[in-house]
Amino acid sequence: MLTQEVSDIILSKVEPPTEADLPLFTFTIDKPFAHTQNGTTLTFLGMRVTLKKEKGEDGFFWIIVGFEAIDEPNKEAYEFIHNKRIGILENYHNYLYLKDEKPQWLELKFLTDEIRDCLICHYYQAAMTLTNHLLEKVLKLGLIYLEVGTSPVKELVGLSDKYKPALKKYDGAVMFETITWCYEKGLISEDRKNVLMKYKDLFRNPFSHAQSKKIFKDLSGNFAMFSFNDPNINPIPTKLKYAEVPFLQGYAQLEYCKANAPYYYDVVYGTIKEIEKNVIDKVPLITDK
Incomplete structure (x- = not known):
């Protein structure tokens, strides 16, 4: 039920037109806001509202004469965006x-x-698996660019033959x-090599092959058997x-x-910066061969 309190809240969220000759104004609530009434929280999102201009003692004012949901597919989309938005706002500043x-290599x-x-x-599993890919990618790129060079492309003819x-x-x-070769060629330090070898066994291999025993090892939880x-x-x-x-592994x-995942990404990003710097220091702008 659209009470006067809720109506006032909705009206406070919009700026209706002021033209005297416009008696009706319809708009869509596309920015989520919530109102708690009698212990129940109402979320207004993806709703179509129609306002009517009325004349009172203190001048013109607007009242709500129509309040309806947008078609169901769009309503679901608005609700999905709203729910994700809450989580994103909570987490955004953690990773600001x-x-x-930005890596130098586009x-x-x-x-x-x-x-x-x-x-x-909050897509931490996706971040974990994509960070695995990123690590493999930068190790190979470092070795390739160390051998071929990083000069700007001046000629497309024969470009594929170059690499x-x-x-x-x-x-x-x-x-x-690739970890071993990057270390032997001076692209990463010994400490970095040791950390990456550890993470290869801790994160890369278990997640790439979905090996639950290698992911969880001896991790356990307390349960009540009945x-x-x-x-x-x-x-x-x-x-x-x-x-x-x-069936316990999903949430775990x-x-x-x-x-x-956040710490793993920081380590891999540090690897990117180290490899980029060392490649550029060793083969600064090698000309096309």
């Missing part, structure tokens, strides 16, 4: 520092932007090899390993990624 962090920027957006939108030998050498390499057949049996406190019970994996 990533806004100005081909990596699209990945870093997407991972940042995943973190802001063909390096791509053949590095594109199919496994991560153990019988569906005999409700009189008292629940028994029990520890269960997530790796051993598939979400929380695992929430705890680890």
Whole structure:
């Protein structure tokens, strides 16, 4: 029911036209706002409202004469956007520092932007798996550019031939090899190499191959075991390993990624900056061969 209190709130959210010859004004609530009434929260989003101009003692004012939902598909879209918006606003400032962090190599920027957006939108599992891809990508790019150079492209003729030998050498390499080669060629430090080898086994391999035992290892949770057949049996406190019970792994994996994906991305982004700098220092603007 549209009470006077709710009507006043809706009217406070819009700026109706002031033309004297416009008796009706229809608009859509496209910015979400909520109102709590008698313990119930009403969310106004994706609704079409019609206002009518009336004359009172103090001049003209507007009243609500129509209030209806937009067609169902759009209403669902508005609700989806609204629900996501709440989470995004909560998380946005946590990752605001990533806004100005841009890799020098453009081909990596699209990945870093997407991972940042995943973190802001609470898509931690997507951020984790995409960070795995980003790490493999930058290791191979570093090796390729170290060999071919990073000079601006001046001629498109024969461009694919320029990169063909390096791509053949590095594109199919496994991560153990690319980490090792980047270290041996001076693109990453020994400390960085050791960390990346650890994360290869901790994050990259388990998530790439969906290996629950390698993801969760011995992680366990406290549960109360009870019988569906005999409700009189008292629940028994029990520890269960997530790796051993598939239906427990969904939420557990979400929380695992929430705890680890942001830090993992920071480490990989630091790897990008280190490799970019070392490639440029070693082969500054090599001319086309």
